[in-house]
Amino acid sequence: MIRVKAVKLAGTWTGKPIARVTLDREDRYRRRAVLSADNGTSFLLDEPTAVHLRHGDCLELEDGTFIEVVAKCEDLVDITAGDSAHLIKIAWHLGNRHLPTQLLGNTLRIRRDHVIESMVEQLGGRLVPVSAPFDPEGGAYGRGQTHGHGHHGHSHG
Known part of the structure; x- marks a missing residue:
C-alpha cells in the first residue's frame, strides 16, 4: 500500500492534487490510518505521533502525487x-x-x-x-484534541 511521505500545511504546497480525502474532525486527528480518497486511491498515513490535519492541507504520497484534505x-x-x-x-x-x-x-x-x-x-x-x-481549539495541552476526565482528582458530578 502506498504511504504518505509528508504532510504539507495549507498554503505551503503547490501542485495539482490527484484526489481529495474528506474527513470529519475525528478522522483529521490520526497517527496511523488507512484512508481512501474520492477517486478510490487507498493510502496509509503512518506518522510517529498523531497529526492534526486541517482543511486545505496536502498529503504527499511516496510516488510524489498529492491528496488534498477536505474538512467534512x-x-x-x-x-x-x-x-x-x-x-x-x-x-x-x-x-x-x-x-x-x-x-x-x-x-x-x-x-x-x-x-x-x-x-x-x-x-x-x-x-x-x-x-x-469543525476545527476546535486544541486545549491547553495542544495536539488538536481536548483531554478526557481521567487527568485530575475531582468529580464533575
Missing part, C-alpha cells in the same frame, strides 16, 4: 450572547465539560447536543444550527 461538514451549533460577559460564562461552562469548542471571534461553535444547547440557552446564549467543518 458536520452538524454544529453557533453560540452568541448579548454581551462578552455572557459569552465568557458560556465558554467557561463548555470548557468545564471538556467540550471541543471552536472559537470564531464573538461566536463559539460546538457539536449539536440537545442537553448542552439547553444549558447554553439557560445561560443566555443564542443558538444557530449550522453545517460546517
